């Protein structure tokens with residue numbers, strides 16, 4: 038009977054969604070993806086964000102998004118738009134070296150499609166659909182000809198372009214283009230830049246910076262309302278990673294452990310990428326006991342949970358500093374905040390909020406994976422996703438057109454059903470007892486009655 042109840046519930050919900058869904062809409066669904074770089078999940082609990090909270094009140098919130106290792110900007114932004122782990126999309130760091138082609142990559146030398154072509158970002162897939170275009174007011178990779186394609190509308194990356202100008206131009210593209218822009222991105226450097234400069238624990242500047250971020254969100258919503266986009270446009274606001282406090286007293290100096298001539302340094306902190314120039318084992322031995330606050334891995338021994346191994350751009354030795362520790366080479370501390378650490382650390386996690394016709398109103402969920410954003414976006418846009426590491430099921434409860442079972446509620450329903458069944462069973466047994474109990478008496482009485490005449 039339990040499974041029958043569930044089947045009935047399932048059928049009923051399918052029936053309801055089938056009836057309320059508006060399939061006669063001729064306009065394709067549209068989506069604006071916004072990233073505020075370095076927006077740590079718990080900023081939302083520890084600071085006030087009136088504009089963002091209003092956005093969430095009418096939409097959905099995922100409190101912690103588990104991002105991918107290494108928890109850096111380019112790798113995670115590419116995971117958001119491809120749904121792939123770093124080893125599978127190929128942007129494995131902000132600084133990379135490819136030993137086959139002898140090419141270098143950095144965040145200021147990122148235009149060679151070679152680095153990006155191991156994956157297909159969603160703006161390219163979107164444009165392969167008839168009558169659809171994509172637009173970008175910045176996002177790592179959007180000013181690169183990935184698979185020979187850029188978004189139809191994009192800006193070259195420049196940190197000096199104001200938030201207002203990025204917003205105004207992306208709104209114009211969303212409003213007037215033909216074929217219509219159905220997928221758009223908007224990227225902003227804060228609160229990452231200030232998080233590095235002051236450290237996330239700073240109490241003098243961070244409150245002001247986070248208020249400015251919230252004000253930008255207010256301006257964004259205002260602008261979408263004035264342009265008549267607010268009701269029909271789906272908007273996701275998220276980020277790439279969080280931030281941890283660093284300190285002059287938490288330095289790991291590689292120069293104290295190994296000669297610089299023994300290796301090439303491809304990336305430094307908090308995850309160092311080491312390309313040995315001498316025997317790998319020798320380099321590993323010099324580094325493995327360098328600091329109790331740093332894990333030293335041969336490439337083949339990198340833990341599976343990092344999904345960070347199967348790519349030529351991952352160097353033979355990888356050093357991972359503990360949270361809040363900084364790897365240096367005879368230098369003092371240059372940043373009071375940093376990220377890149379183990380992706381299981383809560384301080385490395387961003388959040389996700391979303392609003393629009395595809396999303397529920399006032400729904401909260403505690404967690405999802407950053408690679409789950411991609412299949413969700415493809416679903417909203419009606420695109421067939423490329424092979425990826427995300428799971429649509431993890432975001433079903435956020436979406437109005439999906440049937441989802443919330444685990445606590447499901448357990449509640451099962452327990453409730455069991456209680457009802459038990460009560461019913463008890464009642465039936467009681468009733469049966471009541472009905473059958475008098476029988477012996479009546480029979481006795483009957484016998485008595487039968488006997489009576491005999492006595493009389």
Ligand SMILES: *[C@@H]1O[C@H](CO)[C@@H](O)[C@H](O)[C@H]1NC(C)=O
Pocket residue numbers: 057059061062
């Ligand atoms: C369905 O779409 C039509 C035309 O676009 C609109 O008039 C109607 O209000 C919509 N119905 C619902 C339930 O959204």
Ligand SMILES: *[C@@H]1O[C@H](CO)[C@@H](O)[C@H](O)[C@H]1NC(C)=O
Pocket residue numbers: 167168
């Ligand atoms: C694409 O747009 C043109 C002009 O707006 C229209 O005639 C055509 O039917 C559209 N094609 C599809 C597949 O929607």
Ligand SMILES: *[C@@H]1O[C@H](CO)[C@@H](O)[C@H](O)[C@H]1NC(C)=O
Pocket residue numbers: 191192198202206
């Ligand atoms: C934004 O749009 C204006 C007006 O079309 C244009 O002059 C400006 O160059 C654009 N900004 C960027 C960064 O592309």
Ligand SMILES: *[C@@H]1O[C@H](CO)[C@@H](O)[C@H](O)[C@H]1NC(C)=O
Pocket residue numbers: 316317318319
């Ligand atoms: C590296 O050194 C180890 C011993 O220190 C040795 O067993 C190994 O063969 C060497 N590897 C290479 C490639 O020379």
Ligand SMILES: *[C@@H]1O[C@H](CO)[C@@H](O)[C@H](O)[C@H]1NC(C)=O
Pocket residue numbers: 292297367
């Ligand atoms: C780093 O500092 C140590 C100790 O101060 C010194 O011995 C060493 O020569 C320095 N190394 C480099 C490469 O500057």
Ligand SMILES: *[C@@H]1O[C@H](CO)[C@@H](O)[C@H](O)[C@H]1NC(C)=O
Pocket residue numbers: 121122125344424425426
């Ligand atoms: C991630 O997805 C890619 C593409 O489907 C696949 O090749 C890879 O094996 C997946 N990684 C994991 C750890 O499942």
Ligand SMILES: [Zn+2]
Pocket residue numbers: 074075109110111229277278
């Ligand atoms: Zn970042």
